[in-house]
Amino acid sequence: xADTLIGIAHTFGDNINTDLISPACYMERSRQExxxxxxxxxxxxFAKSVRPGDFVVAGKNFGSGSSRETAPxxxxxxRVAAVIAQFFARIFYRNCINIGLPVLICPEAGEIGxxxxxxxxxxxxxxxxxxxxxxxxxxPLPPNIQKIIASGGLLExxxx
Amino acid sequence: xxxxxxxxxxxxxxxxxxxxxxxxxxxxxDCAMMDDILGPRVMDEAFRAYGGQVLCPERxxxxxxxxxxxxxxxxxxxxxxxxxxxxxxxVTQFYESQxxxxxxxxxxxxxxxxxxQVGTDSHTCTAGAFGCFGTGVGSTxxxxxxxxxxxxxxxxxxxxxxxxxxxxxxxxxxDLILHTIGRLGHAGATYQTLEFTGEAIRELxxxxxxxxxxxxxxAGAKAGLxxxxxxxxxxxxDHGCRREYEPVYSDPDASFAGNVTFDASSLTPQVAAPHxxxxxxxxxxxxxxxxxxxxxxxxxxxxxxxxxxxAEVLRGRKVAKGVRLYVSPASQRIYRQAAQMGLLxxxxxxxxxILAPTCGACVGTHSGILADGERCVSASNxxxxxxxxxxxxxxxxxxxxxxxxxxxxxxxRDPREFL
Numbered sequence: 414x415a416d417t418l419i420g421i422a423h424t425f426g427d428n429i430n431t432d433l434i435s436p437a438c439y440m441e442r443s444r445q446e447x448x449x450x451x452x453x454x455x456x457x458x459f460a461k462s463v464r465p466g467d468f469v470v471a472g473k474n475f476g477s478g479s480s481r482e483t484a485p486x487x488x489x490x491x492r493v494a495a496v497i498a499q500f501f502a503r504i505f506y507r508n509c510i511n512i513g514l515p516v517l518i519c520p521e522a523g524e525i526g527x528x529x530x531x532x533x534x535x536x537x538x539x540x541x542x543x544x545x546x547x548x549x550x551x552x553p554l555p556p557n558i559q560k561i562i563a564s565g566g567l568l569e570x571x572x573x
Numbered sequence: 574x575x576x577x578x579x580x581x582x583x584x585x586x587x588x589x590x591x592x593x594x595x596x597x598x599x600x601x602x603d604c605a606m607m608d609d610i611l612g613p614r615v616m617d618e619a620f621r622a623y624g625g626q627v628l629c630p631e632r633x634x635x636x637x638x639x640x641x642x643x644x645x646x647x648x649x650x651x652x653x654x655x656x657x658x659x660x661x662x663x664v665t666q667f668y669e670s671q672x673x674x675x676x677x678x679x680x681x682x683x684x685x686x687x688x689x690q691v692g693t694d695s696h697t698c699t700a701g702a703f704g705c706f707g708t709g710v711g712s713t714x715x716x717x718x719x720x721x722x723x724x725x726x727x728x729x730x731x732x733x734x735x736x737x738x739x740x741x742x743x744x745x746x747x748d749l750i751l752h753t754i755g756r757l758g759h760a761g762a763t764y765q766t767l768e769f770t771g772e773a774i775r776e777l778x779x780x781x782x783x784x785x786x787x788x789x790x791x792a793g794a795k796a797g798l799x800x801x802x803x804x805x806x807x808x809x810x811d812h813g814c815r816r817e818y819e820p821v822y823s824d825p826d827a828s829f830a831g832n833v834t835f836d837a838s839s840l841t842p843q844v845a846a847p848h849x850x851x852x853x854x855x856x857x858x859x860x861x862x863x864x865x866x867x868x869x870x871x872x873x874x875x876x877x878x879x880x881x882x883x884a885e886v887l888r889g890r891k892v893a894k895g896v897r898l899y900v901s902p903a904s905q906r907i908y909r910q911a912a913q914m915g916l917l918x919x920x921x922x923x924x925x926x927i928l929a930p931t932c933g934a935c936v937g938t939h940s941g942i943l944a945d946g947e948r949c950v951s952a953s954n955x956x957x958x959x960x961x962x963x964x965x966x967x968x969x970x971x972x973x974x975x976x977x978x979x980x981x982x983x984x985x986r987d988p989r990e991f992l
Contacts, residue, residue: 474793477793478957500760
């Protein structure tokens with residue numbers, strides 16, 4: 414995991430639940446197909462418009478509802494570099510870390526604009542909005558959690 | 574330094590003298606529960622890729638409840654796979670068609686004071702009623718637990734939910750927790766432990782306490798703890814629990830993130846209207862809402878005292894024409910007890926259809942799922958769109974007494990009129 418990531422922000426509101434991120438009707442399909450429908454419940458064009466290294470930036474309670482891992486997995490398979498939110502639903506947050514998808518809690522995430530270019534330092538917990546010049550500080554992830562993400566997920570980190 | 578119950582539970586599991594909210598610890602898991610829907614069949618590929626060895630089979634439990642008894646061939650194959658997986662991996666603590674996992678974990682003595690339990694089901698917080706740190710995890714997480722016997726946890730802050738006074742007749746634990754969630758909101762306790770306390774909680778039976786802890790996750794909570802007491806110990810002893818345990822309690826001067834206080838004596842029957850669990854109203858505000866189905870069952874509302882409350886309302890009455898009342902006792906043990914006590918007979922006499930103990934209708938997999946446009950009043954725990962079947966159906970969550978009264982009337986009714 415490179416400590417500094419640069420990409421474009423795709424912004425979303427509050428209470429985006431797992432059914433909106435990864436609709437249940439695709440759960441039986443292949444990972445590629447599930448990823449092709451990522452965020453379909455709120456933005457049907459997301460999977461087409463997202464580029465490797467981009468960020469998902471959301472409001473409060475991102476990932477509420479089901480414990481299904483297809484939700485963070487679909488974002489990871491779209492090559493989203495990190496998910497930033499004002500706060501996350503608990504099981505979704507853990508699932509992200511356990512599959513190696515970086516997450517950052519940023520109370521000011523709502524002030525990041527759609528399409529803004531961001532520079533994110535996961536180690537320091539700093540988001541620099543290169544479009545507006547604003548700087549947001551977040552609590553950096555604790556070192557042991559950073560280690561899990563850097564390994565590519567929980568099982569990879571256990572193997573090491 | 575003083576600690577909360579939640580901090581003490583995780584300190585013990587981490588082998589540390591002291592932990593504080595916010596800290597991340599590696600906790601030893603005392604009980605790891607895998608169900609049929611998100612357990613072995615989802616975990617198996619990664620499990621094999623990373624060694625395929627269950628570290629401590631004696632701390633694992635596998636339960637087929639969501640798809641058992643199966644309604645179609647796919648479900649039957651999943652149950653068969655799960656059964657085989659348990660056998661091949663040395664997990665002898667295997668249950669099938671015995672009822673929803675959280676009730677079985679309680680009855681079989683796996684939800685013990687002072688311990689940590691994780692399960693591939695978000696309602697694993699039910700174990701909190703025993704002063705056990707129970708919480709739901711994803712399938713990758715469970716794979717890690719099965720391989721290593723431990724997992725990382727952020728020690729949550731604790732919010733105390735204090736219920737003073739006593740519940741009045743016809744008002745149940747379900748009303749109490751629905752009202753709490755209505756106040757906190759469905760993300761109101763995210764990352765946190767809720768510790769339920771106060772006279773009303775102490776007065777409740779273990780069965781009713783389990784209903785409260787069960788729904789802590791509906792406010793986003795990680796755990797929903799209740800301090801163990803004589804009732805807890807008696808429940809475990811009565812159910813033949815021979816395992817040893819050592820309860821822990823919050824220090825009086827522990828640091829809590831907040832206190833929310835309620836008065837039980839003024840609480841009236843509550844209902845969570847579609848399609849969110851925090852969309853809570855007093856039943857009196859929605860009186861007369863027509864129902865097609867009434868459901869009494871699940872890990873939230875199918876216990877003996879729930880069936881008793883329903884039978885009390887329905888004795889000498891009949892389920893209204895055009896309404897189906899389905900009853901699924903929360904375990905095979907409860908089924909037998911309810912039969913011996915004449916409760917199943919009384920309910921059937923009133924027109925109820927008695928089903929197997931299962932998660933089926935609550936999670937919309939079988940045994941009473943809803944058609945387009947139908948309304949159901951249910952003693953279960955979630956009313957999300959599509960939860961109990963059709964995405965065009967409507968689920969109203971209420972107490973077992975309210976479910977029974979509404980079944981008799983064919984519309985949402987206050988059970989106190991029937992007592």
